[in-house]
Amino acid sequence: MNDFTFINEELHSLTEQGLRRELKTILTAGGPWAELAGGKRVLQFGSNNYLGLANHPEIINANKSAASKYGVGSTGSRLLSGTTELHVKLEKAIAEFEGTESAIFFSSGYAANVGVLSALVSKEDAIYSDELNHASIIDGIKLSGANKFIYNHNDCKNLEELLLNNKDKYKKSFIVTDSVFSMDGDIAPLEEIAKLAEKYNCITLVDEAHATGIFGKNNSGLLEELNLQQYFPLKIGTCSKAIGIEGGFCAGPKEVIDLLQNKARSFMFSTSTSPAITGAILKSIELIKDGNWRKEKLWQNAKLLYTGLKKNYKLKLNKFITPIICIYFNTTEEVMHISDRLFHEYHIWAPAIRPPSVKKPRIRLTPIATHSEDDINYVIKAFDHLSKDIKAEPLSLEVRH
Ligand SMILES: Cc1ncc(COP(=O)(O)O)c(C=O)c1O
Incomplete structure (x- = not known):
């Protein structure tokens, strides 16, 4: 025993x-x-x-005042008692920051990837994933049960071979990639990926964890910097890197976000992030936009x-x-x-x-x-x-x- x-x-x-x-x-x-x-x-x-915001006095103050007003615990998952007005404000602020219609906030970037992939991709689908994608993408794909095809790192020739070999075999096809790779610091060939997605009718998902806050005129990420947002309507981000706190999000079209609220298990079955953290992230995004x-x-x-x-x-x-x-x-x-x-x-x-x-x-x-x-x-x-x-x-x- x-x-x-x-x-x-x-x-x-x-x-x-x-x-x-x-x-x-x-x-x-x-x-x-x-x-x-x-x-x-x-x-x-x-x-x-990255931006040194983890210890910023204005963010600490925002954290304290949110805790004073709403308490330290959120008291439940988002679909039960865990949606304060700060959560709603934050999702609006993220959508505005990312230039999307809507956004959903998760307790971590890990939870965002796992929740989004397992909710949107099914076992009848194919998913094409860069071999160096983050562990949370790998785990999300596993949970989805989809048919996965791992392409060599940043190798669009290999990606196209896989797309061609598997054309018309699956209900839907997805391509998923980090924009900045967390352990190598290199960047994905997003323009070529966009072309392949269009050619092979794929839905794309880009994880901007290490790009949020540090690329683009409005600091929303690499897609903005490369002017490719229209080709990648769905993105994942974290509040744990440049934003300096914790939490993750998916930003995209309203109908996708609505479905995620109803289907992403890491959103539905986990207590929502504390109001204090939520208030702090709101302040951090404000500072990033201004500075x-x-x-x-x-x-x-x-x-x-x-x-x-x-x-x-x-x-x-x-x-x-x-x-x-x-x-x-x-x-x-x-x-x-x-x-x-x-x-x-x-x-x-x-x-x-x-x-x-x-x-x-x-x-x-x-x-x-x-x-x-x-x-x-x-x-x-x-x-x-x-x-x-x-x-x-x-x-x-x-x-x-
Ligand atoms: C590319 C990428 N995606 C997702 C995550 C997970 O984010 P979090 O640490 O906020 O859970 C990380 C964290 O290291 C990451 O590097």
């Missing part, structure tokens, strides 16, 4: 492969620096707080970091400059070694991403708008030091705490 030997075996196996993860406890608010339990202070290069300077500073930092690292010929970087900068390594041991040294010797939190999250081990660096130029230059120098001679290099760089 209750024999957990198999759990210990699995944990042991993860440890042996260098794949066992540990949680780090943070004592301070989300920002460019983090103080950790045990007293260590580190430069934070592992958050998705392009944060976005500009973020991009300045991303470019500075990318170009600085690029000068170091030993580092293998991703191809696109986005605020997700990846340095690839051949082995898990190597990536762990560098990430550990950055952390312990240079006080830089630069997370190693390894299997099973990704196939190819990498350090994923995410500069944010509130990093200073000195913070960025320090990281570049740290990589220069580490890459020269990882074992023998003496530490002459003045360590920042």
Whole structure:
């Protein structure tokens, strides 16, 4: 009875492969620096707080006043007692921000993808999905029971082959892709995907999680930046990255949103997000709409970091400059070694991403708008030091705490 030997075996196996993860406890608010339990202070290069809004005083105030007025708990799922006027306002604000007719708000981006895919796609349908799409898309497809076709990453030739091979075999066809890929920081060939969707009569779904707030004149995402919104009427976003809080959404035509309210199980069978969080997101979207300077500073930092690292010929970087900068390594041991040294010797939190999250081990660096130029230059120098001679290099760089 209750024999957990198999759990210990699995944990042991993860440890042996260098794949066992540990949680780090943070004592301070989300920002460019983090103080950790045990007293260590580190430069934070592992958050998705792109615009630095996670700790913005006006958002904190909005959170507090929403809690004072509506309480801390939403008291039920959205279809029961969990829809306050703030939830309604937020969905309106999201639709306006995204330039769509309507929007539905979920408790996370994960819940949005899982809920939307499982509600809209059925086992009689085909779904074409980029091999590097986020785990929540993968799980949503599994739940939908649809016939899935995984195309090689960003490879529209391969996508078209699959579309052609499966033409007319299924009731409806969907193409789903991230717009900015979360673990590689590269961007999807959205224009080509739009053409294929039109040619093969597919419905498209684009996950703008890492683009919301940081691309486009009105900051709504990459589709806006590329002027492709008309081809992609249905989009997913999160409030957990540039917006700086939590929650996810789907924005699109009214009839789709109405159906999602009636059919998306992660919306229907889960307590709605607290009014305090909802009020905070409303304020954050307001600030994003009003303040392009944060976005500009973020991009300045991303470019500075990318170009600085690029000068170091030993580092293998991703191809696109986005605020997700990846340095690839051949082995898990190597990536762990560098990430550990950055952390312990240079006080830089630069997370190693390894299997099973990704196939190819990498350090994923995410500069944010509130990093200073000195913070960025320090990281570049740290990589220069580490890459020269990882074992023998003496530490002459003045360590920042
Ligand atoms: C592309 C993508 N979609 C969805 C999600 C899930 O969003 P959330 O963290 O808000 O649940 C993430 C989060 O990492 C993501 O990167």
